[in-house]
Amino acid sequence: IGGQEMEVIFDTGSSDLWVVSSNCTQADCDGVAKYSQTPTLSLSNHSFSLSYLVGSVSGVVGFETVAVGPYQISPQVFALANETRGLNLSVAGDSGILGLSFPLSAAIPPTSGKTLLENLFSYFDDAHRFFAFHLGGDLYDSSLSLGQLDPALANSTDGFTYTPVYTGRKGVPDYWKLPLHAITLNGSASFSSLAPSRVPGSATPIAVLDSGTTFVLGPSADVDAFWNLVGASRKTDGGQWQVKCSRAVTVGFVLGNDDTREYIVDPHDISWKEGDAADEWCTGGIQTNDHINSGDWILGDTFLRNVYVTHHGATTNKPPLIGLLNLTDPASSLQRFQDERGNDPLSPIQGSGEVHRHGERLRLSAGAICGIVVVGAFLVGAFGVWVFQLYMSRRQRSQEKVSAVM
Numbered sequence: 001i002g003g004q005e006m007e008v009i010f011d012t013g014s015s016d017l018w019v020v021s022s023n024c025t026q027a028d029c030d031g032v033a034k035y036s037q038t039p040t041l042s043l044s045n046h047s048f049s050l051s052y053l054v055g056s057v058s059g060v061v062g063f064e065t066v067a068v069g070p071y072q073i074s075p076q077v078f079a080l081a082n083e084t085r086g087l088n089l090s091v092a093g094d095s096g097i098l099g100l101s102f103p104l105s106a107a108i109p110p111t112s113g114k115t116l117l118e119n120l121f122s123y124f125d126d127a128h129r130f131f132a133f134h135l136g137g138d139l140y141d142s143s144l145s146l147g148q149l150d151p152a153l154a155n156s157t158d159g160f161t162y163t164p165v166y167t168g169r170k171g172v173p174d175y176w177k178l179p180l181h182a183i184t185l186n187g188s189a190s191f192s193s194l195a196p197s198r199v200p201g202s203a204t205p206i207a208v209l210d211s212g213t214t215f216v217l218g219p220s221a222d223v224d225a226f227w228n229l230v231g232a233s234r235k236t237d238g239g240q241w242q243v244k245c246s247r248a249v250t251v252g253f254v255l256g257n258d259d260t261r262e263y264i265v266d267p268h269d270i271s272w273k274e275g276d277a278a279d280e281w282c283t284g285g286i287q288t289n290d291h292i293n294s295g296d297w298i299l300g301d302t303f304l305r306n307v308y309v310t311h312h313g314a315t316t317n318k319p320p321l322i323g324l325l326n327l328t329d330p331a332s333s334l335q336r337f338q339d340e341r342g343n344d345p346l347s348p349i350q351g352s353g354e355v356h357r358h359g360e361r362l363r364l365s366a367g368a369i370c371g372i373v374v375v376g377a378f379l380v381g382a383f384g385v386w387v388f389q390l391y392m393s394r395r396q397r398s399q400e401k402v403s404a405v406m
């Protein structure tokens with residue numbers, strides 16, 4: 001930004017670019033690379049401010065030359081933050097956030113200028129107007145690429161399933177959303193959406209892909225039922241679900257429109273072993289949040305580590321699309337989990353049923369079925385959820401750094 005290199009969080013769950021300026025003197029932004037004014041900066045008289053569930057950022061809107069890989073935008077609208085609170089930037093070493101979602105969810109108004117993603121997309125023809133994102137298990141197998149796939153992850157679009165971004169009645173995309181039909185548990189027991197979604201116009205719950213959120217988050221009615229069905233689980237006083245570290249569960253998310261697919265999540269992502277290794281309790285990768293306003297469920301890093309996602313901008317004859325390729329092999333990931341965590345002395349999950357794809361009804365055991373409660377859409381709430389999770393994710397941060405391959 002203005003020739004200064006800064007580390008930012010690539011966040012598919014927000015749409016603004018902001019970095020801390022040299023005027024940021026709080027402990028929260030202590031020690032991170034800060035933007036200092038250059039001759040190419042032009043400041044607006046618009047203030048920028050976002051309040052989160054935990055933390056906040058404020059500053060001023062400006063314009064500066066921004067380069068991402070070989071692509072340069074001049075001028076690019078962004079925000080210079082002189083105040084950040086509760087974001088723990090100094091812990092992670094991040095200077096700000098690069099939002100990769102749609103203009104409709106941007107806090108900087110479109111009258112000020114296009115989002116960085118819109119500007120980047122303008123470099124590409126219809127066939128290449130996308131970015132591809134994979135969160136890996138460590139620093140070195142994560143990938144973000146623009147206009148092309150990362151050959152380390154895929155050489156062709158074979159195997160990807162494409163779903164138009166869910167736009168609801170507005171017909172305009174706000175987040176990278178798609179319908180969630182069911183959550184499968186160990187290949188059989190499943191949750192089916194019985195109640196209509198409260199997202200306007202949606203017959204199924206709506207899931208938001210969000211790299212800035214650590215967990216998969218959903219309505220407490222469903223998530224509580226999920227963990228009760230898994231068993232060997234408990235909810236802490238703080239409301240966080242934990243599970244016995246030896247409990248092996250393979251979870252699948254059934255996503256898409258007519259052509260639905262089940263995306264399998266590695267058992268390691270459902271049961272996080274962290275902190276005191278002697279502790280028999282692990283943190284659940286799926287947690288409750290009844291304040292999600294961007295959709296019904298947020299599919300954060302827990303889910304995203306298991307897929308390669310392409311995010312396609314609108315073309316002359318196609319709406320924005322999400323392409324998904326499952327990278328997790330259910331058998332080998334379960335085997336690794338059981339080798340590491342040892343035998344599960346508790347009885348297996350009770351309940352049976354199977355997921356019928358392609359729009360057929362889901363046939364499930366009564367005990368496995370539970371209605372999905374849905375909440376409405378509102379921007380600031382979504383930011384709040386995201387930052388709350390960002391805050392909680394700091395211990396995991398080293399696993400989530402993303403390197404650019406361009």
Ligand SMILES: *[C@@H]1O[C@H](CO)[C@@H](O)[C@H](O)[C@H]1NC(C)=O
Pocket residue numbers: 023024025059082083
């Ligand atoms: C940030 O900038 C605003 C507007 O210029 C100012 O009111 C505020 O005091 C500044 N905050 C800090 C921490 O410097």
Ligand SMILES: *[C@@H]1O[C@H](CO)[C@@H](O)[C@H](O)[C@H]1NC(C)=O
Pocket residue numbers: 151152153154155
């Ligand atoms: C893509 O092609 C390259 C070169 O042939 C190869 O090294 C790489 O393994 C391929 N990637 C995948 C995911 O198959």
Ligand SMILES: *[C@@H]1O[C@H](CO)[C@@H](O)[C@H](O)[C@H]1NC(C)=O
Pocket residue numbers: 186230247248249250344347348349
């Ligand atoms: C899930 O399925 C695997 C493979 O069949 C099994 O080993 C494991 O015990 C099951 N987990 C639970 C909690 O039932």
